[in-house]
Amino acid sequence: MNIMIIGGGGREHAVAWKVAQSPLCTKLYCAPGNAGIAEVAECVDIQVMDFDSQVKFAKEHDVDLVIVGPDDPLAKGAVDAFEDAGIKAFGPHANAAVIEASKVFSKDLMKKYKIPTAAYETFDKDTDAIEYLKNKASFPVVLKADGLALGKGVLICNNLSEALDGVKELMEDKKFGSAGNRIVVEEFMTGPEVSVLCFCDGKTIKPMTSAMDHKRAKDNDEGLNTGGMGNISPSPFYTDDIADFCMEKIYKPTMAAMQAEGRPFKGVLFVGLMLTEKGPKVLEYNARFGDPEAEVVLPRMKSDIVEIFEHCVDGTLNEVNLQFEDNAAVCVVLASDGYPLSYEKEKPVTVSDGFKKEGYELFHAGSKMKDGVLVTNGGRVFDVVATGKDIIEARKKAYEATEWVNFSNKYMRHDIGNKAIEGLNKYRKRNK
Ligand code: AMP
Ligand code: GLY
Numbered sequence: 001m002n003i004m005i006i007g008g009g010g011r012e013h014a015v016a017w018k019v020a021q022s023p024l025c026t027k028l029y030c031a032p033g034n035a036g037i038a039e040v041a042e043c044v045d046i047q048v049m050d051f052d053s054q055v056k057f058a059k060e061h062d063v064d065l066v067i068v069g070p071d072d073p074l075a076k077g078a079v080d081a082f083e084d085a086g087i088k089a090f091g092p093h094a095n096a097a098v099i100e101a102s103k104v105f106s107k108d109l110m111k112k113y114k115i116p117t118a119a120y121e122t123f124d125k126d127t128d129a130i131e132y133l134k135n136k137a138s139f140p141v142v143l144k145a146d147g148l149a150l151g152k153g154v155l156i157c158n159n160l161s162e163a164l165d166g167v168k169e170l171m172e173d174k175k176f177g178s179a180g181n182r183i184v185v186e187e188f189m190t191g192p193e194v195s196v197l198c199f200c201d202g203k204t205i206k207p208m209t210s211a212m213d214h215k216r217a218k219d220n221d222e223g224l225n226t227g228g229m230g231n232i233s234p235s236p237f238y239t240d241d242i243a244d245f246c247m248e249k250i251y252k253p254t255m256a257a258m259q260a261e262g263r264p265f266k267g268v269l270f271v272g273l274m275l276t277e278k279g280p281k282v283l284e285y286n287a288r289f290g291d292p293e294a295e296v297v298l299p300r301m302k303s304d305i306v307e308i309f310e311h312c313v314d315g316t317l318n319e320v321n322l323q324f325e326d327n328a329a330v331c332v333v334l335a336s337d338g339y340p341l342s343y344e345k346e347k348p349v350t351v352s353d354g355f356k357k358e359g360y361e362l363f364h365a366g367s368k369m370k371d372g373v374l375v376t377n378g379g380r381v382f383d384v385v386a387t388g389k390d391i392i393e394a395r396k397k398a399y400e401a402t403e404w405v406n407f408s409n410k411y412m413r414h415d416i417g418n419k420a421i422e423g424l425n426k427y428r429k430r431n432k
Contacts, residue, residue: 002062002215004029005041006048006078008364010333010383011291015067015305016041016362017149018298019355022306023085029061034151035374036364036382044154048073058087064288065090065309068267071148074287075101079267090309091267092287098257099265100287103184104146110282113257115250117282118187120140126171133163140188145170147179151215151227156188192237192423193283195293196237198251198271199308201317202264205255207247209300209324210238211293212420217340226340227380230416231331232391237275237423246273246280254285266312270321295383296329330394330417331385333365337411337417339379344409347376354406360401361385376407391417 001022005012013036019025020040031054033043045055058066068078068091075097082089091097098105108116123129131140143166145153153176157163170180186200198207212235217223250271258265268342270286270293289297298305302323311317336343345366351374355362363385382405386397394415402412 001064002027002029002329003065003067004031004044004054004061004063005033005037005067005069006031006054006073008032008034008037008048009069009291010363010380011289011294011336011355012069013037013040013363013365014294014298014383015069015289017140018305019067022304023305024306027226029063030059034364034377035367035369036362038369042280043391047230048095049076051078055081055085055087056079057330058082059085063087064366065306065313066311067091069288071097071286071288074267075148087314090313093263096263096265096267097287098263099258099269099285100147101148103144103284104182105185105389106285107184109254109257109261113253113260114301115253115257115282116279118189120128120186121186122182122184124182126167129167129171130164131187132185133160137185139163142186142188143170144184144186145176145179146182147176149176149179152176152225153179154225163176172264182300185413189274189276189281189283191274192235192240192419194235194239194273194280195231195252195290196246196268196271196273197289197293197297198269199312199317199320200255200265200269201315201321202253203259203265203313203315204317205251205269206317206320206322207243207251208297208322209233210235210243210292211296212237213290213293215411215417221411221419224340226335228292229333229335229413230284231290231292231296232394232420233300233329234292234418236391236420242275242280246271250280250282250404285343291365292331292383295331295385298325299361299385300325300331300388325387327387327389328391328394329385329387330391330398331383332398332412332416333380334382334384334402335380335411336376336378337409339411343379345376345378346370347407347409349374349376349381349405354401354404359387359397360377362401362405364379376409381407391420395421
C-alpha cells in the first residue's frame with residue numbers, strides 16, 4: 001500500500017515509525033513531516049491545512065490510505081476531503097471531530113448520555129458567567145474555552161478574583177480568539193490523570209494500553225501548561241477494575257452516543273480521565289492520538305498498525321485482536337528553553353549512536369535540516385523514548401538517553417514517571 005501521513009510532530013514520527021514496520025506498507029509519504037520522519041518516510045512540502053494540495057498529491061501518487069494526525073485538520077474536515085475524492089482516510093469526519101473541537105458539545109453529550117464527568121455550566125455571555133461565578137460557584141473552579149486552543153484554553157482559578165480575570169482573558173480579550181466565544185465553567189476535581197487512546201470504527205471501540213501525561217513545564221507539576229513534557233505507559237493507577245468500569249460506563253456509551261447523534265466516530269478517540277474518589281470521570285475527549293502519548297503507546301504495540309487502520313476505516317474493528325507488550329515505556333521531551341512561551345530555534349543538534357540500541361527511540365517533534373545540519377525547529381524538539389520491563393527501568397534508560405542528544409538551549413523535566421512510581425508503591429502497599 002502507498003500510505004500518507006498528515007502532520008509533522010513527534011506523534012506523526014511515532015505513527016510513521018510504526019507504519020514503516022508493517023509488511024503492508026510499500027511506500028510512505030508524510031506532509032509536511034520533519035527531519036526525523038524523513039528517516040522513515042518521504043517528506044512532502046505541503047502544510048497540514050492545505051487539503052487541496054494533499055488530495056492532488058495523493059491522487060497523483062496512488063495513495064491507498066491517509067492518516068491525519070493533528071486536531072486542526074480533523075476539525076476542519078480533512079478526512080471528509082479525502083473521502084470526497086475517493087481516497088480512504090483514517091480519522092474522524094469533521095462532524096465527529098467536534099467531540100474535541102467543542103467542549104460545550106462534549107459536555108452536553110456526556111450529560112445527555114449520563115457519561116461520568118465534572119458538573120458544569122456553559123455561557124456565551126461574559127455577564128452571565130460573571131454573575132454565576134459571583135453567586136453560585138465554589139472554588140477552585142475550572143474555566144474552559146469552548147474551541148481548540150493548543151491545550152492551553154483551560155484555566156484553574158483558586159478564587160473569585162482569578163475567575164473574573166479568566167473570564168476577561170477568554171471572553172473579552174479573546175486570548176484564544178473565537179475559541180472563547182463560549183466557555184464551560186466546571187467543577188474542580190482531583191485525582192491521578194490517565195490518558196486512554198482507543199481505536200474506533202464507528203461502532204466498535206478498542207482501548208490501547210494506558211498512558212500518563214506530564215503537562216506542566218516544570219518539575220513537580222509547576223509552571224505553565226504545555227502540550228506535554230513527558231509520558232509513561234502504562235499508568236499504574238489504571239487497574240483492570242478501572243479499565244472494566246471505563247469500558248462499560250465511558251468508552252462504549254461514548255461510541256453509542258456518537259452513533260445516536262448521527263456522528264459515528266472513526267479514528268482514535270483519546271479519553272482524558274481523572275480517577276476521582278467517586279470513580280473515573282472524563283476530563284476531555286480528543287479526536288486523535290495524543291502527543292506524546294503516541295510516543296509511549298505505539299512502541300509497546302505488538303499488532304500491525306496498518307491492519308488496524310484498515311479495519312477502523314472499513315468498520316470491521318470487531319475482528320481485530322489488539323495486542324501490547326507486557327513492558328513499560330517512558331518518554332522525556334527535550335524542549336527549547338523558554339517553551340511554551342518564547343524560545344530560540346535553529347540551534348545545531350548532535351545525536352549519538354546510542355539510539356541504534358534495542359529499546360531506545362528518538363522521535364523528532366520539531367527539527368529540520370538547514371544547510372545539511374540538523375537544527376531545532378520548535379518548542380518541543382525531541383521525544384526521547386525507552387522501553388523496559390517496568391517504569392523504573394524504562395525511566396532510567398530514558399534519562400540515560402537524554403544525554404545522547406545535545407543542543408545549546410536544551411530543557412527537560414527531571415521527574416517524568418516519579419508520581420507514577422510513588423503511586424505504584426502506594427498501590428502495592430494498599431493491595432498487600
Ligand atoms: P483538558 O484540556 O480539558 O484536558 O484540561 C487540561 C488540564 O486541566 C487537564 O489535564 C487537567 O490537569 C486540568 N483540568 C481540566 N479539567 C479539570 C477539572 N474539572 N478539575 C481539575 N483539573 C482539570
Ligand atoms: N498530550 C496531550 C494531548 O495530546 O492533547
